[in-house]
Amino acid sequence: MTTTPDFATLDETHDPALRSWVPSAEDPATDFPIQNLPFGRFRRRGIDEPWRIGVAIGDQILDLKLAREQCPWSGPAGTPAFALLEPLARGDLAAFMSMGPAARRTLRLALSQALRVDSVEGPFLELCLVPQAAAELSLPCTIGDYTDFYTGIHHATTVGTLFRPDNPLLPNYKWVPIGYHGRASSIRVSPQAVRRPRGQKAPAAGDAAPGFGPSARLDHELELGALVGRGNPLGEPVPIEEAEDRLFGLVLLNDWSARDLQAWEYQPLGPFLAKNFATTISPWVVTMEAPFERPAGDPHPMPYLDHPGNRGFGAIDLTLETWLQTGAMRDRGEAPVKLMQSNLRDAYWTLAQLIAHHTVGGCNLQTGDLLGTGTISGPAPDQGGSLLELSRGGKVPIALPGGESRTFLEDGDTLVLRAHAQRPGARRIGFGDCSGTVMQAP
16 A cells, blocks of 8 residues: 555555444454445355355455345445445355446445444345354355466575576566466365375485375475456457456465475476466455555566556555464464565566556456465565565574474465555555465375
């Protein structure tokens, strides 16, 4: 987010003075104040009912199916909102996502007005709240395709130094957004139980054949995921100036990685089994309504990746964190400990540039496609977005409470990703937890 509290550049939904009739939305520590209003797919735990779409507000969920049925939406914002709620009421977030940013902003304004103190809709919507603690969450929509990029230049440099100390950053890095197609079918929503994968590993010293078995170097990667709202036809690239409007919203993303499997298989075609066993995303989709800023490119990008708006407002000022709770810590009743903190603005490429590059050859993105940023690390050694970086390739154990230490993840460990946007004079906007617990190999 920008550092100047000029809310005239946004709209009334960002006003920090807004207050909600939902008490928990007024907690300064909540991830979900009235200024956020992220979307998710849920149902009440233990009840056999269809999945429906809701909006997180404080520690509650506004059930949009009930909200459309029970609330007399009216007024300049409420009248179109009633129609826009139709796909959401039947649990189809993708249909709403495909309507584009104008529909999203119209509904956001109506929901913001309805959730404010003394709103006409308040007494009706009070009956449409479900405690988050009483709900189970699923993927917000069907994810047809998943592309993972490599936008974290500090991660790329640090990892490159571990394996290529004389040439850590490959010559194409600052010219082309590097990415690979991941496995969409193994994406799950937080919290997730992650089975330790098995596979081939490089031959041990003196062995002629590779080894096989459970990964001994299981790792996480701290990323942000962007969900495509409106797609593009096959053969029609998305211009950079239109690219950000093709995105619906953002989630946290953990690209679980088996480093020993990856080291053996990744040449010449990139990761395969090391990445396809699990990807975890946070359940709440934080929409793109936020002020952004973009540092100058280095070097100046090619014309199809460059635009004044992207240079000025393309990057997102978003604090990212990883936390770890071991099984022993959980048994002792201890909370997770923070391992590191970085910021998404340190990414080399913006989300708009990822869209422009992904489609420049004619690739057709579709509603619900997921783009991962790649690991977002900071410039300092203690800002690595993976254990591979924090442990210097497994050579320097990370000290934990109770005398424990880690180089890579062990069975029973819970890894938690968190993120928030904050600027002076504004409400804190969060994403909720993105967590996964490592289970033993099958």
